[in-house]
Amino acid sequence: MAISTVSTTRTPSRFRLLLGEGGTFTRRNPTLVAGGVIISFLALLAIFAPLVTRYDPIALDVVNRLKAPSSEHLFGTDMMGRDLFSRVIYGSRVSLMVGLSVAAIATAIGLVIGLAAGLVRWVDVVVMRVMDGLMAIPSVLLAIAFMALAGSSIRNIIIAITIPEIPRVARLVRGIVMSVREQPFVEAAIAAGTKDIPLLRRHILPSTINPLIVQATYISASAIISEAYLSFLGAGTPPEIPSWGNIVAEGRALFTIAPGAVLFPSIFLALTVLAVNMLGDGLRDRLDPQMQRSLR
Known part of the structure; x- marks a missing residue:
């Protein structure tokens, strides 16, 4: 007579899967995961701001000015009665859009300039001297001067902040290209008659x-x-x-009366910058082959 056996193996929970085989990535890249989670949360708040708060961030309500945080106004109100929680959430849209736009534009333009300077000698001589001149000017002064000439707008802010960042990307790419260009596999490709564009696409750009x-x-x-x-x-x-x-600028005069107008946007600003830097550190560790070998 056959005796049936009952399996005692338990189905692992989702939490155990996350920390086990499924959690290998999380354990090895805690800063990357933490930064990505925070940035994703802030991005969702910015995208769904109309659903998160019912107040208009620019609507005036002088009757309820300088109210303390409450269930009605989570962060209180400013000197004009505007809901601070609504203003901080909508303000995240500006910061995240500027950060993403500047990073994308500066990286794209700097990549093209750096590749050209690393491959063509006369471009390196002429263009990189222009980049050096831009880097010699303090970025904040250059941005303020541009804003004074062009006027206040989000588009002009993106341009003003992008200009000082392009030389840094260009110099980074130029250094990489000049280093890779001396590698044996690149010299072998050149000796085999590989054209400039395929050489750039297959060997240098990656x-x-x-x-x-x-x-x-x-x-x-x-x-x-x-x-x-x-x-x-x-x-x-x-x-x-x-x-x-500008929320902090408007609230600094009344800091002793309504400190939330300064503290809450400052906390969100610090948290966002910290999360982006954590994401960058995590990506650096993740993409560094030597670091990955040490973690295995």
């Missing part, structure tokens, strides 16, 4: 992708901070567009 991804995250964090202090100085977003910088 070597720049990983450093560029990491550099883009740091550019994004720097752009978010730059937008905040430009708005704080009155040279950034117009007053009718809520951003973390």
